[in-house]
Amino acid sequence: MGTLPIELITEILDRLPVESLLRFRCVSRRWRSTIDSPRFVKSHLSRSVESSTNLSLFLRHSSSLYCLDLGSLRSVVEMNYPLMCYSDQIKVLGSCHGLLCISNAADDVVIWNPSTRKHKFLPYSAVEVRRASAFSVCVYGFGYDDGNDDYMLLRLVQLVTEPIESEVSIYSLKNNAWKRLHDMPYSLVYPRKMGVFACRRLHWIMTRELVSDSANLLVAFDFRIEDFKLVDQPDVIDNKLDMDVAVLGGCLCLSINDNHMGVDVWIMKDYGLKESWAKLFSIPQSEVARPLGFARPLAYSQNGRQVLVRQDSKNLVWYHLETKCIKKVNISGMPSSFEAEICLRTLVSVDDYGGITKKRQQQLEEKENRNKRDDFLSVGFKLVL
Amino acid sequence: MASSRKITLRSSDGESFEVEEAVAVESQTIKHMIEDDCADNAIPLPNVTSKILAKVIEYCKKHVDASKAEDRVNDEDLKAWDAAFIKVDQVDQATLFDLILAANYLNIKSLLDLTCQTVADMIKGNLFPVRNEWLNFTFSIANRELVLVCLTEWVAHRRLFCS
Numbered sequence: 001m002g003t004l005p006i007e008l009i010t011e012i013l014d015r016l017p018v019e020s021l022l023r024f025r026c027v028s029r030r031w032r033s034t035i036d037s038p039r040f041v042k043s044h045l046s047r048s049v050e051s052s053t054n055l056s057l058f059l060r061h062s063s064s065l066y067c068l069d070l071g072s073l074r075s076v077v078e079m080n081y082p083l084m085c086y087s088d089q090i091k092v093l094g095s096c097h098g099l100l101c102i103s104n105a106a107d108d109v110v111i112w113n114p115s116t117r118k119h120k121f122l123p124y125s126a127v128e129v130r131r132a133s134a135f136s137v138c139v140y141g142f143g144y145d146d147g148n149d150d151y152m153l154l155r156l157v158q159l160v161t162e163p164i165e166s167e168v169s170i171y172s173l174k175n176n177a178w179k180r181l182h183d184m185p186y187s188l189v190y191p192r193k194m195g196v197f198a199c200r201r202l203h204w205i206m207t208r209e210l211v212s213d214s215a216n217l218l219v220a221f222d223f224r225i226e227d228f229k230l231v232d233q234p235d236v237i238d239n240k241l242d243m244d245v246a247v248l249g250g251c252l253c254l255s256i257n258d259n260h261m262g263v264d265v266w267i268m269k270d271y272g273l274k275e276s277w278a279k280l281f282s283i284p285q286s287e288v289a290r291p292l293g294f295a296r297p298l299a300y301s302q303n304g305r306q307v308l309v310r311q312d313s314k315n316l317v318w319y320h321l322e323t324k325c326i327k328k329v330n331i332s333g334m335p336s337s338f339e340a341e342i343c344l345r346t347l348v349s350v351d352d353y354g355g356i357t358k359k360r361q362q363q364l365e366e367k368e369n370r371n372k373r374d375d376f377l378s379v380g381f382k383l384v385l
Numbered sequence: 386m387a388s389s390r391k392i393t394l395r396s397s398d399g400e401s402f403e404v405e406e407a408v409a410v411e412s413q414t415i416k417h418m419i420e421d422d423c424a425d426n427a428i429p430l431p432n433v434t435s436k437i438l439a440k441v442i443e444y445c446k447k448h449v450d451a452s453k454a455e456d457r458v459n460d461e462d463l464k465a466w467d468a469a470f471i472k473v474d475q476v477d478q479a480t481l482f483d484l485i486l487a488a489n490y491l492n493i494k495s496l497l498d499l500t501c502q503t504v505a506d507m508i509k510g511n512l513f514p515v516r517n518e519w520l521n522f523t524f525s526i527a528n529r530e531l532v533l534v535c536l537t538e539w540v541a542h543r544r545l546f547c548s
Contacts, residue, residue, distance in 0.1 A: 008485055011497065015505035 018115040018345040041347045054345040061335035062089045076333035082119040094142030098346030101142040120350040125178035127157050129167040134159040141195020141202035145223035150174040198247035199271040205243050215239045234277035248297040263295040313337040393427035400435035411445035413492035432490045437483045471503050
């Protein structure tokens with residue numbers, strides 16, 4: 001058997017699941033340094049994204065977080081997250097590249113990789129705009145800025161007053177710091193919906209004025225310009241209806257609840273191109289027993305012919321794009337009501353992020369010297385190490 | 386349609402294989418050699434034995450035929466052929482690793498993908514055969530998968546030390 005050079009071993013490792021890779025860090029020093037290297041982590045991540053493998057579905061019910069493998073959808077595992085829940089519910093703020101961002105009732109926020117089990121608490125950032133009598137709304141959006149190779153958490157705080165006051169802050173994982181940005185020119189429509197990260201931007205449904213008949217706007221926050229921009233919606237839809245943003249297979253989706261007739265789901269095949277909006281599927285009210293609230297598409301099936309849809313907070317269904325048939329997903333241990341988040345399984349690290357720190361450099365040098373000594377011993381004394 | 390040129394490939398052990406140009410250029414390495422006009426005589430491939438070269442040629446021929454066929458060969462049929470081609474009990478482990486090296490040297494992306502994916506699947510499915518002489522020393526690691534991967538690495542390193 002020929003010895004494979006490290007580049008070819010990397011080709012093989014690239015195709016292995018994260019659990020295996022974490023175990024194989026113990027096989028040899030060569031394997032450990034390969035698996036830990038940022039370059040390998042990135043290539044493993046991009047392969048997972050391209051082939052839609054290594055996907056998990058996280059279900060949140062009150063203060064419990066459950067995980068199931070999207071490929072098999074077989075059993076539900078309850079996860080231990082690194083947060084105190086204080087007997088109150090936790091919130092999933094978003095997920096990106098295998099990192100899950102969650103917070104609790106005390107507003108502690110943690111960025112966590114459930115596969116490697118490493119986490120990082122965010123520094124506390126006080127909300128500046130607060131008034132005793134006003135009702136405030138706070139939502140987050142978690143995403144990746146490929147320009148700076150950095151993970152960002154955006155916080156939008158809005159005081160529901162006349163005129164609307166808002167506060168926009170952004171956290172950068174690389175700098176481990178919050179920064180206040182200028183206020184957003186729109187108002188949030190849904191007080192509890194977190195931002196949807198798609199095509200390098202965070203999306204929300206917003207509106208210009210908070211009155212009952214105002215039109216819904218699809219707003220995107222772009223990390224590169226650190227500002228909000230409008231995204232064109234399909235012409236034919238009525239933008240005064242209930243809308244929900246989602247991401248499916250990397251494309252932005254809009255699901256519109258057509259006044260209790262059913263839900264239409266539109267997908268923007270080419271981001272930014274208004275003409276590329278296409279109706280992906282519809283779930284008519286007649287197919288569903290209870291009054292349909294919303295239907296959020298989560299992911300495609302392995303063969304791409306079915307879409308996993310979260311219907312209201314109680315059901316997960318497979319919608320077959322060709323036959324248009326709806327099949328409910330029944331898994332033992334699934335909570336009765338839940339919020340769902342798709343999360344990749346990756347090796348992306350939360351600490352030691354953004355390159356080599358000085359301490360790490362010293363550690364690596366020490367290791368090198370130790371390796372040299374070991375090699376000398378083994379060659380000199382014909383030892384097998 | 387003009388008859389396609391025949392290219393001669395010579396393996397490391399001196400055997401010559403005559404193949405159609407269309408088949409030979411499945412390998413980006415050979416394609417560049419032809420483009421650089423180094424292919425007048427036989428193309429020497431010092432890193433590939435005749436046994437492996439025969440298999441590589443078989444793979445390339447099938448894939449070229451599949452894309453040329455009048456009624457395009459179904460993607461699924463081709464995948465099934467690939468699976469049979471690489472099936473573990475036909476292709477023993479040593480051949481599998483040699484195919485990876487050959488696919489890499491000859492720069493045939495689809496063959497590299499197929500072989501690497503096969504090894505990855507074998508690791509996931511715990512299919513690496515453990516030969517008797519490797520069990521001469523004991524491991525007390527509970528995880529069988531890790532033992533198998535360790536043994537693979539150990540054997541690879543042992544060969545380095547022994548040679």
